[in-house]
Amino acid sequence: MLTAMVIDGVHVSEEPGAVDPASALLVRVAAGEHDAFAELYDLLSARVFGLIVRILVDRSQSEEVLQEVFLEVWQTAAGFDAARGRARSWVLTLAHRRAVDRVRAAESDRQRDRRVGLRELASAPSSVEEQVQLRVDGSRAAQALAALPAAQREALVLAYFGGYSQREVAVLLGAPLGTVKTRMRDGLSRLRLEMEVAR
Amino acid sequence: MTLDEFMELSAARALGVLPARDEQRFVAALTEHPDWLDAVDADRAAAVALAALAPEVVPPLALREQILAAAARTPQRETAASAPSESRVPGPIGAEGSGSDRRGFRWSILAAAAAVLLIAGVAVGTQLTASPREDSPAVLALQQIEAAADAAAASADVAGGGRATLHWSESRGDAVLVASDLPALAADRAFELWVVRGETPVSAGLMSVDEGQTVALLAEEVRPGDLVAVTVEPSGGSPSGAPTSEPILAIAAAAS
Numbered sequence: 001m002l003t004a005m006v007i008d009g010v011h012v013s014e015e016p017g018a019v020d021p022a023s024a025l026l027v028r029v030a031a032g033e034h035d036a037f038a039e040l041y042d043l044l045s046a047r048v049f050g051l052i053v054r055i056l057v058d059r060s061q062s063e064e065v066l067q068e069v070f071l072e073v074w075q076t077a078a079g080f081d082a083a084r085g086r087a088r089s090w091v092l093t094l095a096h097r098r099a100v101d102r103v104r105a106a107e108s109d110r111q112r113d114r115r116v117g118l119r120e121l122a123s124a125p126s127s128v129e130e131q132v133q134l135r136v137d138g139s140r141a142a143q144a145l146a147a148l149p150a151a152q153r154e155a156l157v158l159a160y161f162g163g164y165s166q167r168e169v170a171v172l173l174g175a176p177l178g179t180v181k182t183r184m185r186d187g188l189s190r191l192r193l194e195m196e197v198a199r
Numbered sequence: 200m201t202l203d204e205f206m207e208l209s210a211a212r213a214l215g216v217l218p219a220r221d222e223q224r225f226v227a228a229l230t231e232h233p234d235w236l237d238a239v240d241a242d243r244a245a246a247v248a249l250a251a252l253a254p255e256v257v258p259p260l261a262l263r264e265q266i267l268a269a270a271a272r273t274p275q276r277e278t279a280a281s282a283p284s285e286s287r288v289p290g291p292i293g294a295e296g297s298g299s300d301r302r303g304f305r306w307s308i309l310a311a312a313a314a315v316l317l318i319a320g321v322a323v324g325t326q327l328t329a330s331p332r333e334d335s336p337a338v339l340a341l342q343q344i345e346a347a348a349d350a351a352a353a354s355a356d357v358a359g360g361g362r363a364t365l366h367w368s369e370s371r372g373d374a375v376l377v378a379s380d381l382p383a384l385a386a387d388r389a390f391e392l393w394v395v396r397g398e399t400p401v402s403a404g405l406m407s408v409d410e411g412q413t414v415a416l417l418a419e420e421v422r423p424g425d426l427v428a429v430t431v432e433p434s435g436g437s438p439s440g441a442p443t444s445e446p447i448l449a450i451a452a453a454a455s
Contacts, residue, residue: 142251
């Protein structure tokens with residue numbers, strides 16, 4: 001059965017062997033094509049910037065990090081292996097790491113309310129009505145996340161968005177470090193399963 | 200290492216919270232079990248799904264032009280280096296150190312030279328003049344350490360000015376450094392924490408300093424016998440994952 005997903009507003013065929021548009025562009029970027037780089041930027045920048053802003057909060061620093069991320073995409077595109085995953089994942093992984101590094105590099109946390117991680121816990125949608133309001137792509141992740149036990153969901157969200165160290169996450173969750181490591185492992189693996197089921 | 204143990208490392212790494220020493224174990228395990236790479240990729244894809252929870256934000260148009268222009272004058276790297284998820288994770292947490300970058304710090308000599316005083320249960324309030332955020336993880340961790348039956352502490356002077364006390368609990372594995380009157384740094388510098396076990400320092404994160412004071416929960420486990428040190432590094436932490444300068448502070452978590 002032919003199925004299709006909508007990712008970032010673009011229909012992506014589920015047919016085996018199909019290459020998603022972002023991955024095709026990134027391969028051309030690796031070949032030095034500037035127009036492909038501009039197209040890739042237009043396709044992904046809102047998603048990437050949204051993630052950076054969510055983590056960093058400060059707009060001016062977020063803009064700096066966005067530039068760092070896309071420059072790194074330009075410089076290291078040759079390292080992207082389409083067989084191992086999508087360009088969108090590759091770019092978002094890079095963006096997440098840069099944003100978190102920037103949070104940790106802050107001399108003082110006056111600039112950023114580090115409780116933004118805790119705010120994420122409150123805002124992770126759990127009701128069906130909330131899920132329906134989200135965009136197709138976002139709702140799939142939100143639905144999958146909502147299916148997880150609360151303890152796993154909290155550990156994932158706090159770790160991913162908070163910019164904290166693992167030990168800080170454990171302290172904030174009020175759980176032993178070993179328990180938090182297990183929740184992150186089991187939560188991520190359950191999230192993966194839920195995402196596949198939702199397709 | 201069992202696959203279950205490895206998957207804990209993989210999950211932490213995918214979420215961006217794997218500490219430096221665990222990063223070394225992760226790389227070693229993956230070298231020994233290359234077939235585990237598929238699971239690593241799956242974890243990374245699942246973590247990226249979390250990114251979709253953040254709403255999209257369109258960046259300013261001027262920034263687009265700036266970025267495209269910057270790329271136009273930037274050379275690309277020709278070699279197909281490993282993908283970002285497998286390359287060295289930059290930043291203090293997860294940074295790998297290369298052997299050639301490590302300098303032969305005589306950590307044991309530093310520990311002996313440091314003025315080590317055993318102080319039981321020093322309350323945060325007696326050392327700091329500015330109040331740290333009461334709900335910060337470091338302050339919460341300090342309270343938990345002080346409540347532990349095996350709470351311990353040791354103090355030392357900071358080179359360049361200031362005083363620091365390390366609080367730890369073996370049963371918890373957590374350590375918190377409280378320091379005051381720290382020297383002011385240039386804007387492109389930061390204090391980095393290190394845990395030394397044996398010969399090798401491992402990054403335990405950057406210190407967030409407010410008016411010369413800090414309460415810092417180390418990102419690495421501290422065990423009795425470890426040495427905790429602080430160095431001044433470039434903003435963002437040492438790029439090599441190893442200290443690039445002599446410690447300004449060294450405190451031994453003495454075995455009781």
